[in-house]
Amino acid sequence: MSDFGHSPVRPYARIALSIGVAALATQLVGCGKKAASDEELAATLTQPVASIVLQAAPAVKAGNRTGEQIYTAVCAACHDSGVAGAPKAGDKGAWGPRLGAGLDGLTKSAAAGKGAMPPKGGAADLTDDELKRAVAFLTNKAGAGFKAPE
Numbered sequence: 001m002s003d004f005g006h007s008p009v010r011p012y013a014r015i016a017l018s019i020g021v022a023a024l025a026t027q028l029v030g031c032g033k034k035a036a037s038d039e040e041l042a043a044t045l046t047q048p049v050a051s052i053v054l055q056a057a058p059a060v061k062a063g064n065r066t067g068e069q070i071y072t073a074v075c076a077a078c079h080d081s082g083v084a085g086a087p088k089a090g091d092k093g094a095w096g097p098r099l100g101a102g103l104d105g106l107t108k109s110a111a112a113g114k115g116a117m118p119p120k121g122g123a124a125d126l127t128d129d130e131l132k133r134a135v136a137f138l139t140n141k142a143g144a145g146f147k148a149p150e
């Protein structure tokens, strides 16, 4: 049970569920008017399900996630596209000047957040090792050659 104590999944799922139920109730009340098209109704009904799936995505236990799993789930949102000035994965020009900080320095920087990047990329539940694995995965795409912690 204690595993769930720290998990952000349940509260969000519950909130999403109640929103879903509320939306459903609204739809049912409005049924007589036949206002909502079937498409709108379908969208309303599938939305909460989608958010639950998103929130539940990290199936691997916190603490044991690999750099790649974390990168894909959290960091890729910005570092794949380079949105908001994020150095793109694999972009040696963008990463070159940063790599001198070393894996520890970059991990510290990522933990604290920098510029448009929130602390830990917004994933507050990442352990230090997990964050370091993700930083290694990301920077090694640009040829850093860092060794990620086990």
Ligand code: HEC
Residues within 6 Å of the ligand: 070, 071, 074, 075, 076, 077, 078, 079, 083, 084, 085, 086, 087, 098, 101, 106, 107, 109, 110, 114, 115, 116, 117, 118, 120, 121, 122, 123, 131, 134, 135, 138
């Ligand atoms: C919301 C977008 C966003 C997310 C999500 C995000 N980053 Fe970033 N990241 C940035 C931006 C923007 C910068 C550039 C910050 C600057 O130099 O001003 C950056 C910079 C970095 C740096 C370089 C820091 C430095 O000191 O030069 C590292 C390392 C990094 N990110 C790792 C990660 C990792 C690992 C994740 C996933 C756990 C992640 N980022 C998720 C936007 C993001």
